[in-house]
Amino acid sequence: MSLYHPIIYVRGYAMTANEIADIVSMPYMGFNLGATKIRQSWDGAIYKQVFESPMVRLMKDYGYTDAFSDGAEVDRDITHKTLVIYRYYDQADQDFGEGKPLSIPAAALQLRDLILNIRQRLCGDNPERLAEFRVHLVAHSMGGLVCRCLLQNGGVSIPSMRKMVDKVFTYATPHNGIEIAGINVPAFLGLWDINNFNRETMADYLGLDGRPERVDTLDGKFDPDRFFSLVGTNQQDYSAAKGVSKWLAGKMSDGLVAIENASVQGAPRAFVYRSHSGPYGIVNSEDGYQNMVRFLFGDVRVDGVMDVESLPLPPSVQKARQEGRRVRASYYFEATVSPRGVRSFRLTERRRETFSAVLRKFDELMKPKQAGLDSARSPVLFSTFLDSSKITVKRGRTLVMTVELAVSATDYFVDGALWAEQRVEGEYLYRDTLTLRMTPSADDWNLRYVTTDEQWSERDGSKARREGENYLIPLSSKKGFQGNLRITLQHRT
Numbered sequence: 001m002s003l004y005h006p007i008i009y010v011r012g013y014a015m016t017a018n019e020i021a022d023i024v025s026m027p028y029m030g031f032n033l034g035a036t037k038i039r040q041s042w043d044g045a046i047y048k049q050v051f052e053s054p055m056v057r058l059m060k061d062y063g064y065t066d067a068f069s070d071g072a073e074v075d076r077d078i079t080h081k082t083l084v085i086y087r088y089y090d091q092a093d094q095d096f097g098e099g100k101p102l103s104i105p106a107a108a109l110q111l112r113d114l115i116l117n118i119r120q121r122l123c124g125d126n127p128e129r130l131a132e133f134r135v136h137l138v139a140h141s142m143g144g145l146v147c148r149c150l151l152q153n154g155g156v157s158i159p160s161m162r163k164m165v166d167k168v169f170t171y172a173t174p175h176n177g178i179e180i181a182g183i184n185v186p187a188f189l190g191l192w193d194i195n196n197f198n199r200e201t202m203a204d205y206l207g208l209d210g211r212p213e214r215v216d217t218l219d220g221k222f223d224p225d226r227f228f229s230l231v232g233t234n235q236q237d238y239s240a241a242k243g244v245s246k247w248l249a250g251k252m253s254d255g256l257v258a259i260e261n262a263s264v265q266g267a268p269r270a271f272v273y274r275s276h277s278g279p280y281g282i283v284n285s286e287d288g289y290q291n292m293v294r295f296l297f298g299d300v301r302v303d304g305v306m307d308v309e310s311l312p313l314p315p316s317v318q319k320a321r322q323e324g325r326r327v328r329a330s331y332y333f334e335a336t337v338s339p340r341g342v343r344s345f346r347l348t349e350r351r352r353e354t355f356s357a358v359l360r361k362f363d364e365l366m367k368p369k370q371a372g373l374d375s376a377r378s379p380v381l382f383s384t385f386l387d388s389s390k391i392t393v394k395r396g397r398t399l400v401m402t403v404e405l406a407v408s409a410t411d412y413f414v415d416g417a418l419w420a421e422q423r424v425e426g427e428y429l430y431r432d433t434l435t436l437r438m439t440p441s442a443d444d445w446n447l448r449y450v451t452t453d454e455q456w457s458e459r460d461g462s463k464a465r466r467e468g469e470n471y472l473i474p475l476s477s478k479k480g481f482q483g484n485l486r487i488t489l490q491h492r493t
């Protein structure tokens with residue numbers, strides 16, 4: 001079976017008739033939009049950092065071509081490296097259709113028919129090729145809900161149809177709906193089809209039983225390991241609706257979709273400092289592109305989880321605790337991951353200042369039974385995909401990446417009140433940068449690490465301790481923090 005499959009791009013939501021007209025007039029529905037940023041070199045000089053667009057980069061880096069020919073759609077020979085733009089908004093424009101947007105199920109049905117059309121053009125009547133046929137779905141915003149409707153709604157597709165989808169990558173999709181000032185959009189708000197993001201409505205078109213509180217589950221209909229959610233964390237630079245949207249969405253969002261609603265349960269995800277769309281949008285970014293191609297074509301998956309063994313308290317708070325007073329605090333876990341040697345992107349960054357750090361309460365980490373848990377709720381820091389064919393992440397057969405880690409505490413509450421005797425706001429308990437070197441062997445990995453905040457990353461470093469399927473890297477600080485970074489490595493097929 002080919003490593004590469006046809007890619008179908010499914011664009012996001014358009015609100016007004018003018019927005020729909022603008023979208024329909026664009027051949028690539030925004031997948032061809034890039035961005036230019038200013039960066040600074042070692043000598044202080046300013047230079048431009050150009051990202052050409054996902055469309056252009058897929059053509060240049062991987063040899064993909066579009067399906068347009070002589071002004072017609074899907075009108076040239078389809079290959080394993082064809083990129084098709086799903087133009088489901090054409091029907092909403094009076095020049096192309098009836099002037100009314102398709103419902104989510106209707107758009108999913110047309111997506112199903114498009115996949116079958118591509119399959120027929122690529123495979124013909126060859127039984128072997130028909131059986132092996134797969135596509136990748138790449139979607140922005142509401143487009144991800146169209147894809148999920150295809151994969152989850154039994155009235156739209158059957159299991160044999162879903163097997164034709166190899167992987168799904170979503171940018172900034174509201175997998176658990178959209179909040180307006182903290183309230184899920186109401187089902188009756190049919191204006192501009194905003195009710196597509198109401199959870200009760202979503203449960204219906206996603207084929208979920210009952211009225212679940214959350215609708216961000218694939219419900220066993222599709223393998224979550226083959227579904228990736230890219231989450232934007234830049235609320236500030238989203239300018240839609242003259243800035244009203246980002247104000248209503250709040251800081252813990254991309255300006256439209258709340259961070260906690262932008263991923264699928266149990267599936268890999270990454271966080272990037274990008275807004276929902278616009279000049280600093282998540283689709284037209286190097287960060288988004290690199291996550292997409294590594295998920296679609298990469299052959300190694302690296303997951304990182306932090307297990308906490310000791311959380312130190314400031315001396316005054318520790319004294320109060322020893323006196324029998326009740327102490328409460330929560331903790332932020334930050335992680336930024338980059339392939340070694342790159343400077344223009346990060347695969348994921350979870351940081352306090354972008355409101356994307358993992359937050360855990362003390363009891364969830366150290367006293368799980370007291371918090372009603374069977375085991376400690378260790379924070380999952382990253383799920384990263386690497387491509388061993390890329391020279392930028394490879395040294396010989398060794399994959400190299402950098403992980404910046406930090407653990408800090410919120411304010412401390414003693415006996416239910418804010419501890420004011422010795423208040424230290426946002427103090428870090430642990431902070432360091434790790435360089436990970438991962439060398440594959442026949443059925444195993446040799447994982448070595450170097451802590452680089454106080455030593456050079458060129459050192460050989462230490463070998464991570466193997467424990468079952470995990471590799472453990474000890475973490476500690478002079479303040480008394482202790483824990484392990486638990487790494488799992490998988491070869492992907």
